[in-house]
Amino acid sequence: MNNKRKLLSIPYLLWAIVFIIIPLFMVVYYGITDKTGAFTFANIAAIATAEHGKALWLSVLLSFMSTVVCLLLAYPLAMILSKMNIASNSFLVLIFILPMWMNFLLRTLAWLSLLEKTGVINNILKFFGLPTMNIINTPGAIILGMVYNFLPFMIMPIYNALVKIDPNVINAARDLGAGPFKTFTKVIFPLSIPGVISGITMVFVPALTTFVISTILGGNKILLIGNVIELEFTTTGNWHLGSGLSMVLMVFIVISMILTAIFDKDGEGSML
Amino acid sequence: MKNVLVNLEHISKSYDGQMVLDDLNLYIRENEFLTLLGPSGCGKTTTLRILGGFETPDKGRVVFEGADITNLPPNKRQLNTVFQKYALFTHMNIAENIAFGLKIKNKSKAYIDDKIKYALKLVNLDGFEKRMPNSLSGGQQQRIAIARAIVNEPKLLLLDEPLGALDLKLRQDMQYELIRLKNELGITFIYVTHDQEEALTMSDTIVVMNQGYIQQIGTPERIYNEPENAFVADFIGESNIIGATMIEDRLVEILGARFACVDEGFGRNKPVDVVIRPEDVELTKNPADGTIQGVVSHVIFKGVHYEMEVQANGFEWLVHSTGMFPVGTNVGIKVDPFNIQIMNKPESEDEEAVGVNE
Amino acid sequence: MIKTTAQRIYVALIFIFLYAPIATLIVLSFNASKTRSKWGGFTFKWYASLFEDEKILQALGNTLLIAFLSASIATVIGTIACIAMQNMKRKSRTIIMGITNIPMLNAEIVTGISLMLLFIILGFKFGFMTILLAHITFNIPYVILSVMPRMKQLNPSTYEAALDLGASHTQAFFKVVFPDILPGIVSGFIMAFTMSLDDFVITHFTKGAGIDTLSTKIYTEVRKGIKPEMYALSTIIFVTVLILLLLVNYAPKKKQDTAAVK
Structure with a gap:
């Protein structure tokens, strides 16, 4: 009868094979063939051209920087939140999920109103007699958009890892002579690494591959690798090239998956 | 020291x-x-x-x-x-x-x-x-x-x-x-x-x-x-804790019967609590040999000893003994004066809380 | 004291950062001026004209229908998969969980184009159906990740106890197991619904011409300027959800016993 219940996994397994596994092989198939169906590495090698290489480099740079900013903002926040006695973390999840009920494109667009030359932030700066800033259509605006959109994905895993630390383990470190700084570097931070790693991958991957944030906040002047791929699929119509470039992205994704698997064996730093 | x-x-x-x-x-x-x-x-x-x-x-x-x-x-x-x-x-x-x-x-x-x-x-x-x-x-x-x-x-x-x-x-x-x-x-x-x-x-x-x-x-x-109050007596081991009256030095009235004891200085006719450990309660075959008389109501074999309950003068006595009396036996109850521990009645409400919630 | 005040200010700043765009959008929905960069006075007119804009209403209908259907189907498939996994050996469970993690960790653009290529090869007509299939696919993992922890916490003896007391397997499941995992199922459904509602990238690649969800409609408007009715609509959706959440959270419920301090 246990076997009978195992059969219940068949609908999901079929679904996963048809809609998750096979499509990924499609990408690979298109990536290594040309329009005639002949085998080629040209689509993948295309990443080395000046145009694509520049887009990839810029994507890596901007997503790396926003990941660092997210980590620096999220870690202290997660520490503070983990020390507050919040009855359940479902409340926290709600706070971070609630904004999703306002469309993600609109939320990102709203930053235009806030950041524009005559926008809210500059008006506030002017009011206090401070110099105004102009970051719309710059890489800075894209980093801000990435941080804004993906910060919750950094906060939640770190928070979840921190609340799982037995308070007595921290007490034990203090008891054995460690001051607050040593307690943090030797005990709290090492124990939160699964959350940090899973936070990093959950910010880095979407930031690396986005085309929406750069379209909205970069004013179409800045092309990220995501924009290049999107154009290949929707405008230029060269799926083979688009797939080849996507395979390059998949290398980054697979590396992050492996990292997560190594550091977060028990799913301790999970999002939910 | x-x-x-x-x-x-x-x-x-x-x-x-x-x-x-x-x-x-x-x-x-x-x-x-x-x-x-x-x-x-x-x-x-x-x-x-x-x-x-x-x-x-x-x-x-x-x-x-x-x-x-x-x-x-x-x-x-x-x-x-x-x-x-x-x-x-x-x-x-x-x-x-x-x-x-x-x-x-x-x-x-x-x-x-x-x-x-x-x-x-x-x-x-x-x-x-x-x-x-x-x-x-x-x-x-x-x-x-x-x-x-x-x-x-x-x-x-x-x-x-x-x-x-x-x-x-x-x-x-x-x-x-x-x-x-x-x-x-x-x-x-x-x-x-x-x-x-x-x-x-x-x-x-x-x-x-x-x-x-x-x-x-x-x-x-x-x-x-020598537990000092009912809470200690009840928390440490099993015990019979009974309300009693100290008649005079070395004499206490428990459930209407007078028992010799060794405590002094409680005063005359003073209400007290007494503690008697179950292993210190002696049962006599001949009811008349005991200070008070009762009937065995319950027997359980515990390995090292038998655990018995004896109904006597309206109190259920807990008794541990290597000898066994079947349910329904009329027995006498004796206690060595050294084994009767006299305690003051609790004065404050805090001390009264005997309820052990474990 | 200074430390806790500084901490509170920090938390407040982060929340201002997260919610400032939302406040902006709500303000814009009452802006009489059609351009977002100018304040033209307070008005309700976008809320009125919203209900006459058939295209927006059509997109809203599609969005809600796809979110509801995809979340429901994903909840059923995901929950059944969890029951099956509970009865599997560790190894096969790890493999399935690994597959489940792919859409979670994979880039949306890759998931989007991979499904697009699949639908092309299979010769599907792009439209409502393809969007729905895509949404179900990325929603199932959210359901599984919500239900699975609940499933693991289950005491297997309660199920056996139900059988022992004369329940059939089906009865035992619905009377004993199901109530225990229900909170996980509900939160999985809500997560899935939210993700579907907020999705743009995957819909963008799987929708085809002639059909729009709110996201894709907004995206096409980005260049020519967002219709203010969109701000009004998102404000309505956001406020509705906020009120619902407050109702659920502050509904009278039994206070938790404060555990005695040792």
């Missing part, structure tokens, strides 16, 4: 308006094995946390070797704690766990390696240096937690229900281990538990606590044989 190591003076502590400790006074001598015993919520763990530096009392002082350490953070105190559920650092191996405190104090590598070897030998886990905490059994993790604390050569070791997570057999073995360790190290142990048997087995001194107050301080023998 040995020197006083720690003095707790007028300690009070409350959480959210609820009093957990109320004007607690306690001193601990050098080289003493002192146990704080009581039901959950009695304030024993709070007392230990105040000693460890994890809580600050609202009122009162903690004096350690003559110096006030009330506001000293835990990392500056010359004592170490063995935590409930061990609290080992799961990201470090056993050697790193044990070395933690020594590395912070910047001891030399040779010294640290020596200490690790010594500590592991002391807790009978030689060769475990490279193992990870999660690969160890509960009992082994417990030993590592102890080793991690004692390598720092504390003058005082605090143990917070350290055996609570272990099964019965292992717990008994570890009790002997702890006594051996304490003797080898020659330091002071303060031990928190709700297990009265554990307390009786290991301690030099037991402090029985309830609802933030100390109920009695004494040696295990004294606590068991």
Whole structure:
């Protein structure tokens, strides 16, 4: 009868094979063939051209920087939140999920109103007699958009890892002579690494591959690798090239998956 | 008399308006094995946390070797704690766990390696240096937690229900281990538990606590044989606690019958409580031989003895005896005067709380 | 004291950062001026004209229908998969969980184009159906990740106890197991619904011409300027959800017993 219940996994397994596994092989198939169906590495090698290489480099740079900013903002926040006695973390999840009920494109667009030359932030700066800033259509605006959109994905895993630390383990470190700084570097931070790693991958991957944030906040002047791929699929119509470039992205994704698997064996730093 | 190591003076502590400790006074001598015993919520763990530096009392002082350490953070105190559920650092191996405190104090590598070897030998886990905490059994993790604390050569070791997570057999073995360790190290142990048997087995001194107050301080023998109030009598072992009247010195009236006893100084015709341990109740075959008479209502075989209930003068007497009387037998009840423990009736409401919720 | 005040200010700043764009959008929905960069006075007119804009209403209908259907189907498939996994050996469970993690960790653009290529090869007509299939696919993992922890916490003895007391397997499941995992199922459904509602990238690649969800409609408007009715609509959706959440959270419920402090 246990076997009978195992059969219940068949609908999901079929679904996963048809809609998750096979499509990924499609990408690979298109990536290594040309329009005639002949085998080629040209689509993948295309990443080395000046145009694509520049887009990839810029994507890596901007997503790396926003990941660092997210980590620096999220870690202290997660520490503070983990020390507050919040009855359940479902409340926290709600706070971070609630904004999703306002469309993600609109939320990102709203930053235009806030950041524009005559926008809210500059008006506030002017009011206090401070110099105004102009970051719309710059890489800075894209980093801000990435941080804004993906910060919750950094906060939640770190928070979840921190609340799982037995308070007595921290007490034990203090008891054995460690001051607050040593307690943090030797005990709290090492124990939160699964959350940090899973936070990093959950910010880095979407930031690396986005085309929406750069379209909205970069004013179409800045092309990220995501924009290049999107154009290949929707405008230029060269799926083979688009797939080849996507395979390059998949290398980054697979590396992050492996990292997560190594550091977060028990799913301790999970999002939910 | 040995020197006083720690003095707790007028300690009070409350959480959210609820009093957990109320004007607690306690001193601990050098080289003493002192146990704080009581039901959950009695304030024993709070007392230990105040000693460890994890809580600050609202009122009162903690004096350690003559110096006030009330506001000293835990990392500056010359004592170490063995935590409930061990609290080992799961990201470090056993050697790193044990070395933690020594590395912070910047001891030399040779010294640290020596200490690790010594500590592991002391807790009978030689060769475990490279193992990870999660690969160890509960009992082994417990030993590592102890080793991690004692390598720092504390003058005082605090143990917070350290055996609570272990099964019965292992717990008994570890009790002997702890006594051996304490003797080898020659330091002071303060031990928190709700297990009265554990307390009786290991301690030099037991402090029985309830609802933030100390109920009695004494040696295990004294606590068991001469409980000062009904709470202590009820919490430590099984007992018959009966309301009675002290007629005069050495004579008490229990359930309408007069019993000889050895207590003096309670006054005349004074209401008191008496405690009689079940093993001290003697049953006589001939009812007339007893001070009072009753009928056996219940018999259970317990291995070492029979446990019987005897209805006599409106009270259900609990009796432990190697001899057995079948249900329905008429028996007499006798008690040796030395085995009748007279206690004052509780004066305040706090002391009256006999209800043991465990 | 100073430390906790500084901490509170920090938390407040982060929340201002997260919610400032939302406040902006709500303000814009009452802006009489059609351009977002100028404040033209307070008005309700976009809320009125919203209900006459058939294209927006059509997109809203599609969005809600796809979110509801995809979340429901994903909840059923995901929950059944969890029951099956509970009865599997560790190894096969790890493999399935690994597959489940792919859409979670994979980039949306890759998931989007991979499904697009699949639908092309299979010769599907792009439209409502393809969007729905895509949404179900990325929603199932959210359901599994919500239900699985609940499943693991289950005490297997309660199920056996139900059998022992005469329940059939089906009865035992619905009377004993199901109530225990229900909170996980509900939160999985809500997560899935939210993700579907907020999705743009995957819809963008799987929708085809002639059909729009709110996201894709907004995207096409980004260049020519967002219709203020969109701000009004998102404000309505956001405020509705906020009120619902407050109702659920502050509905009278039994106070948790504060555990006695040792």
